[in-house]
Amino acid sequence: MRFLSLLMIMLALSVPAHAQLRVDVNKGKIEPVPIAISPFYPERPEFAQFAKDIPDIITNNLRGSGLFKPVSPGAFIQDAASIQKEGPRFAEWKAINSQALVTGSVTQAPDGRTRVEFRLWDVFSQKQISGMAYMTTPQNWRRIAHIISDEVYKRVTGEDGYFDSRIVYISETGSATNRIKRLAIMDQDGANHRYLTDEGTLVLTPRFSPTAQEITYMSYKGGKPRVYLYNIDTGRQEVLGDFPGMTFAPRFSPDGNKVVMSMSQNGNTDLYEMDLRSRRSRKLTDTTGIDTAPCYSPDGRQIVFESDRGGTQQLYVMDANGGGARRISFGDGRYANPVWSPRGDLIAFIKMSGGQFYLGVIRPDGSGERLITQAYHVEGPTWSPNGRVIGYFKQNGNSSKIYTIDITGYNERQLPLPRDGSDPAWSPINQ
Amino acid sequence: MSPAATAAPERTIEEPQALKTPLLVSGAVHLVLVIIAIVGLPYFKKDPDPLSAAIPIEILPIAEMTTTNKIPVKAAPAPEPEKLEKPPEKKPMPPKVEEVKPPQPEPPKPKKAEEVKPKPKPVTPPPPDEAALEKTEEKPKPEEKKPPEPVEAEKKEPEKDTAQDFNKLLKNLQDSKPQVDETLPEAKDAAPPTPAPVASFSQQMTMSELDALRQQLSRCWSIQAGARYAEDLVVEVRLIVSPDRHVMSATVVDQWRYGQDSYFRAAADSAIRAVNSPQCETLELNPDKYDQWKDMIVKFDPREML
Structure with missing residues (x-):
């Protein structure tokens, strides 16, 4: 009984002193999401072309959907090697008005196949919101780019993608x-x-x-x-x-x-x-x-x-x-x-x-x-x-x-x- | 002919003469009654002017600044068709695409977790719930060096309110032929924000202050056009705000749905991006009323834009 009384008092005390402010936002902007797609980091020189081409395909896909606005690579401050080493410096990506960031790397898997890894970052929240790695033969680099595009599209819009079709x-x-x-x-x-x-x-x-x-x-x-x-x-x-x-x-x-x-x-x-x-x-x-x-x-x-x-x-x-x-x-x-x-x-x-x-x-x-x-x-x-x-x-x-x-x-x-x-x-x- | 016989006809002659006047009077009275019935008494008699109904007037506190009259601006131009870029390479793929092994997702490695500095915890605001705590820990605040910048940026922005009606966004050639209406509708249906009721009158958030906040958040909130189930994607975000009006923690209230529903997660992420965006980094709030806004719920509701 004493415990119950104590609990009641504590509950009463825990009620906030005033009601929480509530604000309804009923309007917003209809505009594509600004996204930066960084060149991927090639582990070896022979992967350099893939590391450039895969982000290009992703950029083309996302821009083509009309729901994303890729930031021009000329504005990028941080390079792929630096991202690979120390992670994204969000302040720099935020400074170029990018809301999302795609980074990645092309490496060789232990079984000899090509391993393509990507990460999707929320620049404002400064956290990774998606990340996958794919192992395949080098001939399939284009398809991997489409699959990554679909992943990014789905995570940001909530809908399935359509690029790998x-x-x-x-x-x-x-x-x-x-x-x-x-x-x-x-x-x-x-x-x-x-x-x-x-x-x-x-x-x-x-x-x-x-x-x-x-x-x-x-x-x-x-x-x-x-x-x-x-x-x-x-x-x-x-x-x-x-x-x-x-x-x-x-x-x-x-x-x-x-x-x-x-x-x-x-x-x-x-x-x-x-x-x-x-x-x-x-x-x-x-x-x-x-x-x-x-x-x-x-x-x-x-x-x-x-x-x-x-x-x-x-x-x-x-x-x-x-x-x-x-x-x-x-x-x-x-x-x-x-x-x-x-x-x-x-x-x-x-x-x-x-x-x-x-x-x-x-x-x-x-x-x-x-x-x-x-x-x-x-x-x-x-x-x-x-x-x-x-x-x-x-x-x-x-x-x-x-x-x-x-x-x-x-x-x-x-x-x-x-x-x-x-x-x-x-x-x-x-x- | 007897006198009696002659007298009777005399009486009969006198009777109509005696009734003539009453008949005329009766007829006139009936006529007046009929006229009154048709025209009505008010025609003859003017009633005194009715008392005008009392108009209730609610007196609300008005802040120095209000932005509610600035709304109608040009709608943002529709997303322009982008020019097709040439595919960078046309390497023919092997005919058997299915030979490609299905993607083997690896669990993403949370990288550099140790570098993420926890945000300074507020002293005054009440602690957020568990989920909110998680979030604050993940979010460092490296921008201490440039606090005034976003304020300037947002001051340049106001005329660039690009919010627009969803229906206007969806193209319909039938509608677009006769008219091109690029003006925005008034925000008449926007639900009124609810100031905290128990604060003293002078401490309450005014309607103008709440409108300013709402409009600032509207400018930061990007909505995806043509989203499926958009009418169900109302997102509530709990904000913990520091005394210098920076968002310290933004947490989606419905964490269960966030984990289950990819459409909701995308909508919630867009709401979180709004409160974390540079234009909304410093919220337009009256610093004197910190107790009122240090902990608030913002509801991002796209339904009225559908």
Whole structure:
């Protein structure tokens, strides 16, 4: 009892003499995070090039995202050797207005492989907030740079990165009447470009599997439209089936086990789903209108598609089993090519209105429609694996270029391609 | 014809004449009543002017400086599309990227831990909680030599308040065609700060003082555009402030969520960066009211910007 009384007195005494001041801050600046990416420290002279190139790639990636503002290396006061020896001198990094600092080193691991280490520092708090080391062969230095970029991006923004990913697209050359289209693949920043098919066959609409290094695409080999499954690692191709009347390649379900597609049968275009293991297909819609361009939601429970069942070409969302279709687009003009974001919150689409094409985003419930870019002809939206950036192509006359844009509608960038390009498809994060 | 028979008709002739006046009077009265019913009495009779309602006026202490009228300024220009840099090298990668061994993360070595000097502990403010203590220990204060610098910097800043509406940030070609509104909305919805209630009237933080602090912190707080779940990312930070108005310790209140949720951690880090940034190194506070602000909670709330 005495102890209880004592405890009560102590609790009463511990109450502060006055209430704590509370301040609400409801506004802030919308601006990229200033970040310094220091050259890495090379343990040996042969690592000097990697130690310079890896930070360059990281800088390019982070700047390209639009969410970071890399500080010019010319402003750096402390060098890599000094950082390696004594750690960052935060006051110097703070003096050049850097909020975050990336440092690193390239050394040789005991097993002979190259070891790349990085550390991310919060300059104002003067502490390390992330740090990793990767061991690999020297040829993979570029990929290591992308992986480090993803780590930095995730730690600072909270969202997964997208730099360690690839884009497959249709490379185009030749005149309008004799256009040569080949399947090509590259890193998301345009590096490591290579062709997957030869020039002899017309190929269209490649789609990445969300779970494997596989692509589906349409090919008119022998004049017959067929859907192929292409394994990027092995180069092996197999025919998924003959689909007369098909204009878009199928899209994978999020688990990679099914594909959804539209096919024309008896003069009517409807949606079908095919199990990739059994190769058995099932009809999902049966209306008099043209239902096409289906795409799964990231949880696989819903499908967005375009249809003219209501009189004009609009976007609809239905359950993955084909029931409960509801219209989500109600604006002027026609809507097409819906693609669900991997993070699930938005659907990208193409809108045709007033003789112009627009790329837009809309929430799955039909609210919040925004048009974020416009051109004479815009097509083929594809999402970065983190749902933050949209890739697409713009056509003007005989020229076709691939672009990316942030979902905010800013930071539109043209990808560096050796030739013209169309129909981009973004891969998931490399495994 | 009998006289009786002749008398009756005379009476019948006299009766209408006798009723004429009452009928006219009755008709006139009815007419007046109908007019009154239609037009209403007030038409004829003017009521005295109603008493005007009393307007309650709350008298608040006003400080010498207020910054609330400075808000509408030009919005910060949207992030400009950066020019693509040429990839520095185009070494073809081996076709089998998957041959690369998956990253083998090593636990980061906390480097130079011994070099990190603990911050001087305040004598007067109440000790922060355990987490706050951890933080203060990690944070040295090497900038003792240049205290006045940030104050000057922040004095140059005020016209550069780049806060802007999130909706304005998200580009929509439909909206942007007819109008380009670069002015900022008034901070009318900002929740009023709550001064400590038990202090004496003269010791209480005034609204102007709190507004100045809030605006200073707004200038230091960078928010990521288009962040997912931004509406859930309200971060409370506990600040322990020294008498010379420097932040000695800044601790995220919800430590559990900080450890669990990467989105929250990023938002919380951005709030911590705000209170540690050079522009907010010396807080705009009245030094005479130290007891009021030595220990405070700052809530960084991005919801109204969505």
